[in-house]
Amino acid sequence: MADKHIYCPNPYILAEIMPFGNVYPCSCGWIRGYSFGNIFEKSYDEIWNGDRAKEFRQKLYDNDFSLCPGCQNLEILQEINDNEPKLVSAPPERILLGLDEYCDVKCIFCRPENYKVNPNLIPKDKEDKLLEILTPWLKNAKYVKTNAVGEVFASKISRDLIKNIALNFPNIKFEIITNGIQCTKENIEQLNLTNRISMMTVSLHAFKEETYNKIVKGGNYKKVIENLYYLSELKKSGQIERFELHYTVTSINYKEMPLMIKFAREIGANIRFLGLDCSRDLEELYKKINIQDKHHPKYNDLVKVVHSKEFVNAKDIVVQGWEYFTGLKKNSFFTYIKNKF
Ligand SMILES: C[S@@+](CC[C@H](N)C(=O)[O-])C[C@H]1O[C@@H](n2cnc3c(N)ncnc32)[C@H](O)[C@@H]1O
């Protein structure tokens, strides 16, 4: 009789190619940085079907999630019947590219004033060879998402790379995540992205300009709003498939969440409220603004906001939100494991 296994598709379909060229089969934080290998040191075959990849797939087949301690997907994964572990895989369908962290602004929770962009994420002698190095990774890909660690429209390296991928891989669709400042018609055209965007995500953490300026240092609120109305037209005409706003919730901006829901509806976007990732070394700041923490003096005000009627009536467009901020999802991974095994 066949054994039952929880099946996770990620190590077969997803490659996250991140700073310094490390390849991860899932969100780096969920798997605590378990890398399959480095694209600047090893070939595609050595990484995607090498020992570390096989070990990862074997563990998941054995229902051993010790390499996935931060998983937030486990409760939605399906059980399947399977006799054989599949340790090797066809090339990934989804590539998440986050190789260059250059950005044109400094958001307080991402780039504090003294933050220095690391100039050595891509070895200098490899900069011109990026497309060549990435080609075996891209040959099966349907989607490329970029840039999770910097600003795609502001970085020369990211711009050149996306432009060339779009040119050389006509079947690939793009998922763009941007701060929105340079997300103009001209730039979309210059990067060969016209009619190639399956998902457009714009991070906008405030409804009011004065609040935006407290969070995004060196930003341009008016430009972002102008560009969002342009993207809204693209969405309406079907030139972008999905359109989403990202809003990282802090004590500075939580009161404007309902207003942002209204605005998202107006421009035809969904909205995702993100909790603050406090894993970086910004302790004092995080303590001050991390309203998601139950001990934060404003926590109960946040709970009121996420239970307000604007929120409750917006389940059609809020893709992620209240479950995290109200604690409903806390420890879901561990609860699941405890109940399951
Ligand atoms: C690092 S940015 C890169 C893409 C692009 N520059 C942007 O801002 O959308 C990706 C997302 O991470 C979020 N982010 C950055 N630092 C964060 C933190 N400490 N906690 C939660 N979200 C954060 C940003 O708000 C943004 O939505």
Ligand code: SF4
């Ligand atoms: S962390 Fe969860 S979603 Fe990611 S590979 Fe592991 S089981 Fe799959």
Ligand code: SF4
């Ligand atoms: S725009 Fe994106 S990459 Fe730039 S500082 Fe803000 S969150 Fe970070």
